[in-house]
Amino acid sequence: MTTVSDTLTRSVEDYLKAIYRLSGDIRPASTSEIAQHLALAPASVSGMVKRLSEQGLLEHERYRGVQLTPEGRRVALRMLRRHRLIESYLVAHLGYSWDTVHDEAERLEHAVSDDLVERMADALGHPLEDPHGDPIPSPDGSMPETAVVALADMEPGHSARIHRVRTREPEFLRHLADLGLVPGAHVTLRDRRPFLGPITLETDQATHVVGHELAAALLCTVEDA
Amino acid sequence: MTTVSDTLTRSVEDYLKAIYRLSGDIRPASTSEIAQHLALAPASVSGMVKRLSEQGLLEHERYRGVQLTPEGRRVALRMLRRHRLIESYLVAHLGYSWDTVHDEAERLEHAVSDDLVERMADALGHPLEDPHGDPIPSPDGSMPETAVVALADMEPGHSARIHRVRTREPEFLRHLADLGLVPGAHVTLRDRRPFLGPITLETDQATHVVGHELAAALLCTVEDA
DNA sequence: TTGCTAAGTTAGGAAAGCCTAACTTTCGAA
DNA sequence: TTCGAAAGTTAGGCTTTCCTAACTTAGCAA
Numbered sequence: 001m002t003t004v005s006d007t008l009t010r011s012v013e014d015y016l017k018a019i020y021r022l023s024g025d026i027r028p029a030s031t032s033e034i035a036q037h038l039a040l041a042p043a044s045v046s047g048m049v050k051r052l053s054e055q056g057l058l059e060h061e062r063y064r065g066v067q068l069t070p071e072g073r074r075v076a077l078r079m080l081r082r083h084r085l086i087e088s089y090l091v092a093h094l095g096y097s098w099d100t101v102h103d104e105a106e107r108l109e110h111a112v113s114d115d116l117v118e119r120m121a122d123a124l125g126h127p128l129e130d131p132h133g134d135p136i137p138s139p140d141g142s143m144p145e146t147a148v149v150a151l152a153d154m155e156p157g158h159s160a161r162i163h164r165v166r167t168r169e170p171e172f173l174r175h176l177a178d179l180g181l182v183p184g185a186h187v188t189l190r191d192r193r194p195f196l197g198p199i200t201l202e203t204d205q206a207t208h209v210v211g212h213e214l215a216a217a218l219l220c221t222v223e224d225a
Numbered sequence: 226m227t228t229v230s231d232t233l234t235r236s237v238e239d240y241l242k243a244i245y246r247l248s249g250d251i252r253p254a255s256t257s258e259i260a261q262h263l264a265l266a267p268a269s270v271s272g273m274v275k276r277l278s279e280q281g282l283l284e285h286e287r288y289r290g291v292q293l294t295p296e297g298r299r300v301a302l303r304m305l306r307r308h309r310l311i312e313s314y315l316v317a318h319l320g321y322s323w324d325t326v327h328d329e330a331e332r333l334e335h336a337v338s339d340d341l342v343e344r345m346a347d348a349l350g351h352p353l354e355d356p357h358g359d360p361i362p363s364p365d366g367s368m369p370e371t372a373v374v375a376l377a378d379m380e381p382g383h384s385a386r387i388h389r390v391r392t393r394e395p396e397f398l399r400h401l402a403d404l405g406l407v408p409g410a411h412v413t414l415r416d417r418r419p420f421l422g423p424i425t426l427e428t429d430q431a432t433h434v435v436g437h438e439l440a441a442a443l444l445c446t447v448e449d450a
Numbered sequence: 451t452t453g454c455t456a457a458g459t460t461a462g463g464a465a466a467g468c469c470t471a472a473c474t475t476t477c478g479a480a
Numbered sequence: 481t482t483c484g485a486a487a488g489t490t491a492g493g494c495t496t497t498c499c500t501a502a503c504t505t506a507g508c509a510a
Contacts, residue, residue: 255457255458256458257457257458267457267458270458287459289458
């Protein structure tokens with residue numbers, strides 16, 4: 001049995017993954033969004049979108065944006081599974097830190113076989129999330145999504161556990177790790193200044209005053225009122 | 226500092242690696258050999274050879290074949306190091322068998338970073354040879370070559386240790402493993418029939434009669450007369 | 451020495467992916 | 481309601497890497 005995914009190029013895989021991240025199963029993704037995400041000219045995206053629509057991987061309404069077809073979504077989720085398992089493996093077995101795995105995984109995800117990905121999953125004990133807390137799609141394409149709230153949107157006095165961080169920037173990730181703000185960490189919101197002002201939070205180790213942007217990148221599961 | 230190797234494509238890396246394997250530092254490699262090795266048309270090779278010569282990676286004498294420049298050799302050895310360390314890692318840490326690692330490594334060698342390769346080398350304890358007994362070039366490009374003789378060229382009565390196997394065919398490799406004919410195994414040549422006839426050999430476990438071609442693929446270090 | 455064959459090269463072309471420049475559509479503000 | 485900016489598309493071009501077909505060279509055999 002031959003599926004579309006046997007013959008996809010690196011570029012195509014990147015387009016589909018980008019569109020999945022941007023449209024998130026709901027709204028369509030715009031040409032310029034995709035171009036920005038992939039650092040390409042919008043004209044290049046128009047051309048590729050046309051090809052991928054003809055191949056049945058995308059639904060395209062002219063001047064209105066694109067959405068993935070079920071086949072396109074399958075490919076995107078497969079890439080996401082690869083990416084996140086590779087990141088997990090590099091951190092768990094090859095001593096990478098969470099701020100350096102992204103670029104490596106970005107290249108490897110196009111080169112590994114399904115077999116290798118599953119062997120890595122075995123070696124890891126089939127984790128549900130990667131080191132950043134991002135959910136790892138299962139081989140059949142289901143995603144274990146957890147209901148989360150940005151720390152920046154919580155009310156002072158409430159406690160939560162950090163579940164996921166919304167950044168890939170190495171500097172930012174290193175800073176978060178320095179403060180102990182990693183998935184699994186327990187935090188209590190102490191104070192939140194208005195107009196996106198500084199936020200005071202308390203971990204099990206220390207109290208920190210952080211910027212709003214930082215707190216917005218921390219997605220948490222609320223623990224108590 | 227920027228070196229040529231930062232901007233090489235998959236294709237270029239494959240050409241240089243193929244030329245290294247074919248010309249082996251000594252004689253030039255011919256266009257048709259390279260074409261055959263890479264499964265390409267000779268005309269395609271002519272074109273690429275021209276480009277790589279202009280880039281200073283190859284020395285080309287028209288109608289006479291090509292040889293690597295020092296820079297080209299550096300790249301080829303880097304790819305060989307990657308390939309063999311990846312194979313070693315997959316076997317040692319991810320449960321691959323020696324007959325299935327080649328294709329996986331063939332893709333991964335173009336995608337891994339130098340950093341990842343060195344981490345794999347660390348995890349493996351810096352092996353000198355891969356699972357097939359092929360020497361792993363050091364990062365600076367030196368090769369730990371061992372003097373070997375094909376089992377098929379040895380005289381009956383002599384003993385040897387298998388050091389290296391000269392095949393990548395999965396079927397062939399599985400057969401060798403079934404017979405216990407793997408690097409490190411001890412064998413004694415009992416009989417050798419003329420005209421490339423069958424060869425009788427004895428391992429520590431059993432006696433086998435094998436074809437000449439098989440014995441020619443087993444490169445050994447002689448142990449005693 | 452000639453002349454044939456095998457090997458190598460050149461010419462011309464296709465597909466993938468990218469670009470810039472020019473044109474078209476959408477949509478909100480006046 | 482119109483009209484202009486922003487977004488999207490088309491046209492045309494470039495590079496890489498491959499192909500086939502046609503031509504050239506090398507080298508051996510008669």
